[in-house]
Amino acid sequence: MYKRSLFVKLLVWSLLATTIPFLCSNLISYRSTSATLQANMIELNRKTMSIGMENVKKYLEELNQLSVSWYYDQSLMEYLWLEKTNFQQDIYIDRQVAYLMYSRPEIKVVNFHSGMSGQKYAKLNYSVLKISQQLQLPSDQKESWTTIPDFEMQQLNGNRYLTINKKLIDYPKPNVLGMLSMYISLDEIGRLSRQLFDPDQESLFMLMKDSGELMYAPKEASDTSAMQPTELGLNMHEQPGYRYGEYNGKKGVFIIVNDTFYEMPLTMIKFIPSDFINQAAQKTLDQSIAIQFIALAFILLFTFIISYSTITPIKRLIRNMTRVEIGQFDVEEFKTREDEIGILELRFQTMVRNLKEMIIREYEQRIEISTAQLKMLQAQINPHFLYNTLQSIGTVALRHGVEEINDKIFQLGSILRYSMDFNTETVYLQQEIEHIEDYLSLQENRFKHKLSYSIHCEPDALKVSVPKMILQPLVENSIIHGIESGTGMGMIHLDMALDAGWLTIRITDNGKGMDYNEIEQVQLRFHEPNVYKREEGGIGLINVLQRLRLKYGDQFKWHMTSTPYDKTEISLIIPIQEDL
Secondary structure, eight states: OTTTOHHHHHHHHHHHHHHHHHHHHHHHHHHHHHHHHHHHHHHHHHHHHHHHHHHHHHHHHHHHHHHTGGGGOHHHHHHHHOSSOOHHHHHHHHHHHHHHHHHSTTEEEEEEEETTTOOEEEEEOGGGGGGGGGOOOOOSOGGGGGGSOSEEEEEETTEEEEEEEEEEEOTTSOOEEEEEEEEEESHHHHHHHHTTSOTTTOEEEEEETTTTEEEEOOGGGTTOSOOOGGGGTOOTTOOSEEEEEEETTEEEEEEEEEEEETTEEEEEEEEEEHHHHHHHHHHHHHHHHHHHHHHHHHHHHHHHHHHHHHHHHHHHHHHHHHHHHTTOOOOOOOOOOSSHHHHHHHHHHHHHHHHHHHHHHHHHHHHHHHHHHHHHHHHOSOHHHHHHHHHHHHHHHHHTTOHHHHHHHHHHHHHHHHHTOTTOOEEEHHHHHHHHHHHHHHHHHHHGGGEEEEEEEOGGGTTOEEESSSSHHHHHHIIIIIITTSOSOEEEEEEEEEETTEEEEEEEEOSSOOOHHHHHHHHHHHTOSOTTOOOTTSSOHHHHHHHHHHHHGGGOEEEEEEETTTEEEEEEEEEOOOOO
């Protein structure tokens, strides 16, 4: 089907030529868009996380300022110097501890160990009363306070708390006045962190210190007391930037932002799944594919229409060719188009019409020649016998010294020999002139002083090929219908000349001539489709004109003028063809 149908080939190749570029452009566009979106998303998230990191540091700085606010209370510092407690001291310190706890809602526990008196002061939020016994408070021993970190994370009943331990030192003296500890929930850090990611799609981790203690993690990691960077396939000291990895069975990219807070390393890690990154690119691709499918449908429709409009005239042309092959020249009618296929059909139609006309003309010419030969055969009386008899009579005339009789008999024999040579259809104009000279010589002898003639021919025209027997019928008409019916002296003049590829033959006489109606009747008979109709009396003017039309077609021209008893002229204008 594919090999034999041009229509299917056009559809298939049009589909391939359309689909393959679409697929390639979609693939390139998807990869380029995905890479660009990923780069833009990574850079945008890195900047956002850097801003978020600064917000977290500001928050930690605010908490840190709360822990050092006691340095600005001179009365409190004086109480802290006392080694023995009193009621007023206890009330004042307890009030300051309560002030710290209630200064921010996320502070759940504030604990103070006096380094001078050894007294403990603590304030707890009601929400942590049940887990207060799980609190790992600093030791009472001042010597151990040096090993307690300033910031640490504690896991209490499944929740993580940020602990700030601040040693109150009597600067510039090295005396340790006490240990202030604040236990802070991660609500505010969580709020700040949730501003930096989409919980439904992304994950964010906040780590602190070299050990990678987890300050913040998404819900799926909320039960983990500590999450090391190695569990995420990362290095705590890894350079900020991004790297590809996998989390919770999803592939994606980890964006890393590092910073420090009072020499404590802070690391923020954000995981973005590849599916989320490519979501916008996929959406763009889906829209592009939808548009391209619509465009492809239109292209297929247009291709079908164009293919159909192209193949239909070709099939019609094939049917017409088949009709011509079996000899039927009546081709199928069609509306001519103006494109290349229309020109092809028009040229084919013209070719068939010309071929039909050529075959008909050739056929008619053959019938014409056969008909003329038949009539001439019917008119002859054993030409060989007649020619031999005339030759014998000429010999007798020579014996008796009558050379004129011998010349006329020789001319008559030449006429018979020329006119009865049925194997020759085309001759040189010189042969026609020699034949008509013999004919006019006999007619001049017949009419005595009533007929005179002249023949003029350009030397270059003598070698022009013309159909045989075209001059004698015209000259014979001039004699029979002109000279014999005329009065006085009859004159016939033949003039033959060349002009730019054309041979013009003019035959002029001063006989009876023809009126306008008779000339018009000749023209009508010349244009009759029945070329076999003949005038009575044998080969005449119409015979010659139709023979020339059959041979030269529309290129042959003729015209006739007549003024009775003055001048009657017929002109034959023949295109010059190749020589014999």
